[in-house]
Structure formats: structure tokens, C-alpha cells
Amino acid sequence: MQALTIISAVNDALITEMRRDPSIVTFGEDVGQEGGVFRATVNIQEEFGEQRCFDTPLAESAIVGTAIGMAVAGLKPVVEIQFSGFVYPAFNQIISHVARLRNRTRGALTLPMVIRMPFSGGIRAIEHHSESMEALFAHIPGLKVVIPSTPYDTKGLLIAAMRDPDPVLFMEPKRLYRAFKQEVPEEAYTIPIGKARIVEQGDDLTLISYGAQMKETIEAGHQLQSEGTSVELIDLRTIYPWDKETVLKSVKKTGRILVVHEGPRSFGVAAELISTITSEAFEYLEAPPTRLTGSDIIFPLPTAEKHFLLRTEHIVQVAHEVVRYEP
Amino acid sequence: MFEKFDPRKGKRFQLLNEDGILSAEARKYPMMTDDELLHAFKTMILAREADDWAVSLNRQGRMPTYPPVKGQEANSIGSIMALRQDDWFVQAFRELGGLLIRGVPLSQHYLYFLGNEWGSHYDIDRFHITPISVPIGSQMPHAVGLAYAERYKGNDRVTIAFIGDGGTSTGDFHEAMNFAGVWNSSLIFYVQNNQYAISVQRKKQTASPTIAEKAFAYGFEGVQIDGNDLFAVYAATKLAAEKARKNKGPTLIEGFTYRMGAHTTADDPSRYRDEEEVQQWAQKDPLLRIQKYLIKNKLIQSGEIETLRKEARKTARDAFEEAENYSDESLDNIYRYTFKDMPPILEEQLEKRRILEGEED
Numbered sequence: 268m269q270a271l272t273i274i275s276a277v278n279d280a281l282i283t284e285m286r287r288d289p290s291i292v293t294f295g296e297d298v299g300q301e302g303g304v305f306r307a308t309v310n311i312q313e314e315f316g317e318q319r320c321f322d323t324p325l326a327e328s329a330i331v332g333t334a335i336g337m338a339v340a341g342l343k344p345v346v347e348i349q350f351s352g353f354v355y356p357a358f359n360q361i362i363s364h365v366a367r368l369r370n371r372t373r374g375a376l377t378l379p380m381v382i383r384m385p386f387s388g389g390i391r392a393i394e395h396h397s398e399s400m401e402a403l404f405a406h407i408p409g410l411k412v413v414i415p416s417t418p419y420d421t422k423g424l425l426i427a428a429m430r431d432p433d434p435v436l437f438m439e440p441k442r443l444y445r446a447f448k449q450e451v452p453e454e455a456y457t458i459p460i461g462k463a464r465i466v467e468q469g470d471d472l473t474l475i476s477y478g479a480q481m482k483e484t485i486e487a488g489h490q491l492q493s494e495g496t497s498v499e500l501i502d503l504r505t506i507y508p509w510d511k512e513t514v515l516k517s518v519k520k521t522g523r524i525l526v527v528h529e530g531p532r533s534f535g536v537a538a539e540l541i542s543t544i545t546s547e548a549f550e551y552l553e554a555p556p557t558r559l560t561g562s563d564i565i566f567p568l569p570t571a572e573k574h575f576l577l578r579t580e581h582i583v584q585v586a587h588e589v590v591r592y593e594p
Numbered sequence: 595m596f597e598k599f600d601p602r603k604g605k606r607f608q609l610l611n612e613d614g615i616l617s618a619e620a621r622k623y624p625m626m627t628d629d630e631l632l633h634a635f636k637t638m639i640l641a642r643e644a645d646d647w648a649v650s651l652n653r654q655g656r657m658p659t660y661p662p663v664k665g666q667e668a669n670s671i672g673s674i675m676a677l678r679q680d681d682w683f684v685q686a687f688r689e690l691g692g693l694l695i696r697g698v699p700l701s702q703h704y705l706y707f708l709g710n711e712w713g714s715h716y717d718i719d720r721f722h723i724t725p726i727s728v729p730i731g732s733q734m735p736h737a738v739g740l741a742y743a744e745r746y747k748g749n750d751r752v753t754i755a756f757i758g759d760g761g762t763s764t765g766d767f768h769e770a771m772n773f774a775g776v777w778n779s780s781l782i783f784y785v786q787n788n789q790y791a792i793s794v795q796r797k798k799q800t801a802s803p804t805i806a807e808k809a810f811a812y813g814f815e816g817v818q819i820d821g822n823d824l825f826a827v828y829a830a831t832k833l834a835a836e837k838a839r840k841n842k843g844p845t846l847i848e849g850f851t852y853r854m855g856a857h858t859t860a861d862d863p864s865r866y867r868d869e870e871e872v873q874q875w876a877q878k879d880p881l882l883r884i885q886k887y888l889i890k891n892k893l894i895q896s897g898e899i900e901t902l903r904k905e906a907r908k909t910a911r912d913a914f915e916e917a918e919n920y921s922d923e924s925l926d927n928i929y930r931y932t933f934k935d936m937p938p939i940l941e942e943q944l945e946k947r948r949i950l951e952g953e954e955d
Contacts, residue, residue, distance in 0.1 A: 292746070318746055324776055329735040329769035336739020336753075339724065340682070342746060344739075356765070363729045364736070370931040372725055373715040377934070409932050432934040461937055508937030 271451040274444040276418040277307045277383070280425035281345065283455045285315055288343065291429060294321045295330055295347035304349055305385060305444055331357040331382060335364050338378040338434075345429060351386035351438065352395035365434045366409030381428045385441035387479040387529055389576050391569040398566050399478070399530035404436050405507040405539075411435045412506040413460055416481035418449040420504060423458030431460060440479035463510035465517070467492075469499035472590050473517040475540065476527040477503040480577065484527050487582035496590050506536055511543060518544050522553035523589050527582055532560040554592035559585045595833055595845075596817040601806035606818045606850060609825035612878050614886025616825065623829035626675060628893055634675050634695070634824060635888060636902060638667045638881050641691040643906040644700055645855070647914060648707065652859040656918070660707050665822070665854030667691040668880035669786050672827025673754060673847070677835055680722050682744070684737040684755035687726045688786060688853075692756075696721045700910065704917035711923065711931075722751075730791075731757060731764030734783070738770050741779040745841070752838040754782040754831070760791025762808070763799050771846070775812035780838035782831060783809070783846040786821065788853035793866035809846035821849025822880040852878065925951060 271279060285291045293308055299322040302309030311320040323330050327348055334344035348354045354361075361382070369377045388397030405412045413428055413435055415421040421439070428435035463475075466485060469492070476484035481502050488498040499517050503509060518524050524544060526537035537558035544556050559582060567575050599607040609620040626634060645664050651657035670692030674683060683689075683696060693703055698721055706713025706726060714725035724740075727733035737755030744751040761767055762785055774781050785805050789796050802808060809816030819826045827849060834845035852875040856863050863872075888894040929936065929944040936944070 324769075324772050326765075326769040326772065328766055329738065329773050332732065332735020332766060332770070333739035333742060333773060336684075336736040336741070337743045337746075338739075339718075339736065340740050340743030340747075342743045359729060359732055359766075360735070363732055364727075368725075369933070370928075371711055371714055373711050373927065374931050375715045375718055376724070411933075508939050511939055 268450045269453055270448040271418045271422070272445045272448050273415065273418050273421050273439065274305055274307055276421040276451055277425060277439060278309055278311070279451065280422040280429075281308065281311060282314065283422075284426050284429045285311065285319065287455060288429070290341060291343045291345060292319045292337065293345040293347070294323050296323060296325055296349045298322060298347050303347060305441065307347065307383070327353055327357040328360055331360040331365065334380050334382075335360065335368070335378060338380040339376050343379050343429060345381040345383060348382060348384035350396050351384040351400060352398050354384055361404070361410070361436075362407050366407045369433065370409060377432060378434045379432050380434050381425070381437050382434070383437045383439060385439045385444070387440050387442050388566055388572055389442040389479065391572070394568060397572065399528070399561065401438055401506050402530055402535045405536065409434075410507065411460055412438065413504065414438045414440065414478040414506060415504065416440060416443065416478055416502050418451050420458055420464065420502075422451050423456050424460065424504065426455055427457040427460050430457060435460065438478065442479040443482060446482065458504070461505050461508045461510060463504055463513040464502045465513065466500035466502050467498065469497035469521065471497040471521055471523065472586060473499045473501060473514070473521045473524040474527070474582075474586065475501040475503060475514065475524065477506065478529070480527055480529045483577060483579045483582055486579040487586060490579065490583050491586055491590070496586075503536075509540070514540060515544065515548055518548045519551045522551050523592070524556045525582070525586050525589050526556075526558045527560070527577060529561050529577060531563045532558065533563050535560055554589050557585060557589050595837055596815055596830070599817050601804040601816055601818040601848070602810065604803070606820060607826050607830055608820035608823050609829060610823045610883060610887055612883060614883050614890055616887065620825060624676070624832035625825065626828055630675060631888070632893060634671050635884050635894070636906075637671055637691055637694045638824075638884065639902050640700070640906040640909060641667045641671070641694055642881055643903060644703075644910040644913070645690065647907070647910040648704065649855065649859060651914065657707060657859075658709055659858045659860050661687055661858045662853070662855030663688050663690045665875065665879060666786055666788055666851045668824045668827050668884070669784065669821045669849040669851055670756065671695055672824045673782070673784055673831040676828045676831035677752065677754060681751050681835070682737065682740045682753035683721070683723045684733050684740065684753060685724060685726050686733060686756040686758060686761065686786070687728065688758065689756050693723070696723060698723065700913035701916040704914050705920055708917055710920060712920065731761040731766040733757070734761075734766050734770035735773065737781055738773045738777065738779055741774070741781045742777060745780060750780075750839050752780045752782065752835050754784055756784050756786060758791060759785060759787040759789065759796050759799055759805060760794065761785075762805050771809065771812040774844040775814050778841065778843050780841060781844040782834045782838060783844065784831070785846065785848045786851055787848050788851050790853060790857070790867070792857040792861060804848060806846055806848035814843045814845060816846035816848065818848040818850055821851030822878050822883065824880060824884050854879070925953065
């Protein structure tokens with residue numbers, strides 16, 4: 268066992284799996300010599316050489332587009348998009364090719380590849396470095412979208428993503444990159460994509476989040492527990508395909524649900540979860556399924572990001588409304 | 595390699611002129627054997643007949659929107675002839691002749707345009723081909739990745755990627771050129787400059803006098819060739835492939851050609867070009883030109899050509915019938931291939947759809 272942060276778990280997962288699988292190559296802007304602006308790929312070029320870990324010209328569409336060609340020819344590319352706010356030039360490649368190729372060729376061509384990118388706010392970053400736009404990707408048919416929130420899950424999910432026969436978008440909560448350490452096994456292990464994690468079991472309220480927002484959500488859950496509310500805390504971990512079974516089972520037990528995420532509200536992840544819950548667990552509900560999310564505004568620059576981000580007390584406040592609701 | 599034909603000096607590479615006369619220089623360049631030449635010619639006839647048949651079936655309502663290849667056949671036929679079967683062939687969508695050279699069944703090409711995904715289900719290990727790419731230009735970075743992977747694996751396979759003149763305005767074309775230059779990719783960019791992107795003239799795509807010269811800005815050679823000259827297409831591609839196979843970098847080939855038909859069957863070219871222009875280009879028809887050469891050099895008798903055409907027509911009709919009789923795509927299949935293993939939430943959507951369609955068990 269080793270105590271790792273999320274960012275060192277990314278690095279550890281890459282190195283562990285690249286030692287095992289010579290078809291893996293990793294590349295992007297500043298990924299090679301520098302080891303990535305967040306150091307996710309540090310020491311990889313030294314160990315594996317420039318053929319397997321390298322810098323590319325500054326062009327996201329070609330980073331993803333060349334990865335497509337490599338995957339078709341039998342490599343397993345793991346590309347880094349430096350910040351999720353810069354992925355949009357590659358959107359055409361992702362939506363028109365990455366997500367479609369298996370189906371449009373009826374399985375003749377497949378794309379085992381991973382697109383990694385840091386996302387989310389709260390690090391006082393400059394413009395375009397703070398957004399949480401996971402819903403954009405989750406809406407694309409043919410794409411898996413994974414978001415870890417702990418070092419242990421990061422390593423297991425990233426290795427699972429690299430072993431997945433289909434393309435996986437791996438969004439890393441950069442606010443938590445170095446927030447805490449956790450014991451992580453040195454050997455390779457996988458955590459199944461598509462499975463949520465029940466962080467703590469409870470009976471009165473289901474509290475769901477993922478990624479960076481898990482930190483405040485767990486804190487809020489603990490505060491509610493100290494007040495005597497039994498909270499079931501769930502880390503969704505995979506946005507698509509999301510773990511409906513675990514979520515519905517929990518809601519049927521508690522009857523009350525609050526979904527929390529940092530990304531904008533309209534047409535977001537919480538909307539999908541709550542719509543499904545409303546249709547399929549309607550008779551179990553004791554309060555309106557509720558969401559607490561970012562607003563439909565551009566992510567503010569650092570001086571005002573406090574007005575956008577959700578704090579622990581906000582979650583507690585809304586959770587109180589859900590728990591105390593009486594028809 | 596193409597120093598004598600620097601596009602920046604207004605040079606265009608041609609070996610066979612419009613009268614079917616081969617230049618005295620031609621023997622200095624790679625040439626097809628007579629058998630290969632006849633094979634290319636027969637394939638060109640088949641591509642032409644297959645194309646005409648698709649267009650006429652569209653008018654009869656049996657074929658949805660179809661993009662004709664007529665007039666451009668020499669480009670993909672000559673270049674794919676110049677490559678090995680295991681070299682990667684990245685299609686745009688007007689490379690029917692090249693597909694036939696690879697051995698792709700014509701019925702499969704028809705099947706795609708009849709609106710069935712199995713038309714893109716190529717036998718990859720046999721044909722080394724990527725499917726038609728509808729979002730213009732977006733296939734170019736894929737080619738760079740294919741070339742990277744083959745070198746990584748220690749193979750000497752090269753990659754050819756097709757695009758049209760309109761596609762050269764896209765970011766992906768330029769990003770791919772730039773990556774290929776930096777990576778010294780074993781790659782041939784083949785631009786079929788057919789003078790129009792739907793209705794927009796070539797001069798409205800770029801202020802550059804040629805497309806070929808753009809390559810020099812990315813650190814490698816570009817050459818403009820007569821794309822209606824099968825000999826020039828073959829020779830240029832062969833030289834570019836030999837260079838690429840020795841890891842001596844990519845080449846941009848601009849095949850100067852003409853789309854004799856419409857962009858697709860949904861297009862009306864009379865709105866943007868004169869009949870006179872079309873007639874002028876008809877004199878440069880790649881098929882007529884090679885036919886003149888073959889007759890002159892007694893590689894074929896003029897009487898045989900009508901027989902070949904009839905055979906090709908029958909092949910096209912049979913292939914279309916085969917494609918048309920292909921079973922309709924099933925409800926299951928449109929879901930089944932989204933991922934290797936269908937996730938529960940997708941299984942459930944399929945189940946619900948089955949119920950709506952009255953297919954539940």
C-alpha cells in the first residue's frame with residue numbers, strides 16, 4: 268500500500284498499466300518532457316520513452332483524431348486534454364467518430380481509448396479553466412463518462428477505462444487533485460465502470476454527488492448525521508452509463524433524495540437522475556426529489572467563484588428542506 | 595523528389611496527355627505493367643457504370659442521395675494501385691474506384707448508400723480501409739494516427755488519406771498536416787481537387803494558387819498532378835509511398851480533376867457552373883484518355899470496349915440487386931453495437947422499444 272493523492276493515483280494507474288500493456292501510449296500538450304501541467308504523466312517518458320509518452324502540437328482535435336487512428340490500428344491511446352475547457356475543438360472528433368465508430372461499422376472498427384481531462388472549479392483559475400460540463404458528454408450516445416472522487420477509485424477506474432473495449436471519457440476533479448491522500452494498492456486493480464459507490468448507508472435521505480463536489484457532500488452528510496438524520500451517501504462515479512439500480516434501491520429505502528453537482532442545472536445529470544426516480548420510484552417518494560446544482564450562467568472569474576460554488580452549509584440547508592418536507 | 599514539379603512555380607505533373615499520348619519522360623517514372631493497366635482500366639469502366647447506375651436508380655427512387663464519382667476515377671484507382679494491399683486507405687467519400695481496386699464488393703458500397711450500416715462493415719484485415727467520413731475533413735487526423743501506430747509496431751505500412759478541395763479549408767486538414775510534418779509520418783495526403791465544394795469554386799476556398807503548395811509550410815513536399823491522368827496518379831503515389839516507406843516523410847498530392855456529375859443527386863450543378871465548362875472537362879475525361887492510349891498501343895481493341903462496358907453494367911446491376919435484397923436492419927442491431935457490452939440502461943431502452951413495436955416475447 269502507498270498513500271497517494273488523486274493526481275499521483277492517475278500517474279500510478281498509467282505507469283502500472285503501461286508496464287503490463289505495451290500497446291498503451293499517452294500523449295497531449297506538455298505531457299512528455301514536463302509530465303503534464305498537473306504532473307499526471309511525470310516520469311512516464313523517462314521510463315517508457317518518447318514513443319509511448321510524448322508532447323503533441325497544440326491542437327485538441329488532432330490529439331483526439333490521431334488517437335482514433337491509433338486505436339483502429341491496435342494501440343490503446345490515453346490522451347490528455349490539458350483542461351476540459353479546451354476540449355471543444357475536439358468535440359467533432361468525439362461526437363462524430365469516437366462515440367460512433369463501433370456502431371456505424373457494426374463492430375468492424377472499435378476504439379479502446381481514454382480521453383483524460385481535468386475539470387471543475389474552485390482553484391481560482393483563469394477563464395475557461397473551471398467548468399463542469401460532464402452533461403455535454405454524457406448526452407452523446409456511445410460514450411462512457413467516468414468521474415472519480417478518491418485516489419483509490421481514481422486508480423481502479425482509470426485502469427478499468429484503459430482495459431475497456433470502448434472509449435471512455437475520464438474527467439478528473441482538479442480541485443481534489445492534491446486535497447488528500449488515501450491508501451492505494453501498488454498492484455493493478457479495477458473498479459467496474461457503471462457502478463456507483465455507497466459511501467455510507469442510511470435510511471432517511473439519499474444524498475448523491477460525484478467528483479469534486481463529493482467532498483462537501485460528504486461533509487454535509489456527516490453534519491446531518493450528527494443532527495440525527497440517517498443519510499445514505501452515494502458517489503455516482505460513472506455518469507454514463509449511470510448506476511440506476513443502486514440509486515433506485517436507495518431511494519426506495521429512504522423516500523427522500525437530494526442530488527448535488529457543480530455543473531449547470533438545466534438538462535444536467537441531476538435532471539436525468541430525478542426524472543428516472545420520479546417515473547420509477549414515484550410511490551416510494553416522501554418528498555419531491557430535489558437537486559442542488561450550479562446555475563445556468565458562465566463560471567465566474569475567481570473573485571466571484573464563491574458565489575457559484577456549492578458549500579457544505581448550502582447542501583445541509585437544502586437537505587433540511589427535503590428531510591423536513593411533509594405533504 | 596518532385597523538385598521538377600514544384601507547384602510554387604506553377605508546375606503540374608502529367609504523363610499522359612488528353613490525346614492519350616504518353617510523354618517521353620514517362621519511362622523514367624514508376625509505371626504499371628500492361629496487365630495492371632488493363633485491370634485499372636476495367637475497374638474504371640466498372641466504377642463509371644456503377645456510378646451511372648446509382649444515379650439513374652436515384653431518379654427511379656430506388657437509391658437515396660448518392661455522390662457521383664464520374665470524372666474523378668483515375669485519382670483513387672491510380673493511387674490505390676500504387677500501394678500495397680496492407681497500406682491504410684482512409685476514405686473521404688468519392689473513392690469508389692479505389693475501393694474496387696482493394697477488392698471491396700460493389701454491393702457493399704451500394705449498401706452504405708442504400709442506408710445500411712453494414713455497408714461500413716469492412717473486412718479490415720483484408721482491405722485495410724476506414725469507412726466513409728461524412729463530416730468533411732475530420733478523417734485526416736485518423737490517418738496520422740494510423741501512420742503513427744504502424745511505425746510504433748515496426749511495420750513499413752504507409753497510409754493514404756483522401757479529402758476534397760473543400761475539405762482543405764477545415765481545421766482538421768491543417769492540424770493533420772501539421773502533426774504529420776512534426777511526426778515525419780509515413781503518409782500521403784491525397785486531395786481530389788474537383789474544382790467545387792458542392793457549389794463553391796476552388797478559388798473561394800483558398801487564396802493560395804495551388805493546394806499542393808500548402809505542404810511546404812508544414813515542412814514537407816506537395817505536388818499538383820493531373821488527376822485525370824492515370825499514369826501520373828500512379829507514378830506520383832508510388833514515389834510518395836516509397837519515400838514514406840523509408841521514413842522520409844509525408845507528401846501532399848493534389849489531383850487536379852473535375853466532378854462531371856453533381857455533388858450528390860440532391861444537387862443541381864446548373865445553378866453554379868456552365869455547360870461549356872463541363873464540355874471542356876469532358877475532353878479530359880480520364881476514361882477516354884486511357885482508352886485512347888490502350889487502343890493506340892494495341893493493348894485492347896476498340897470492339898472489346900463495348901463488351902467490357904456491358905459486363906460492367908451487368909456487374910453493377912447484380913451488385914445493386916444484392917444490396918437491395920439485403921435484409922432490413924433489425925431493431926436489436928441498432929442498439930447492440932453501441933458498446934461491446936450493452937449497459938443495463940440501454941438494455942432497458944431496447945426492451946421498451948421492443949414493446950412499442952410489438953416485439954416483446
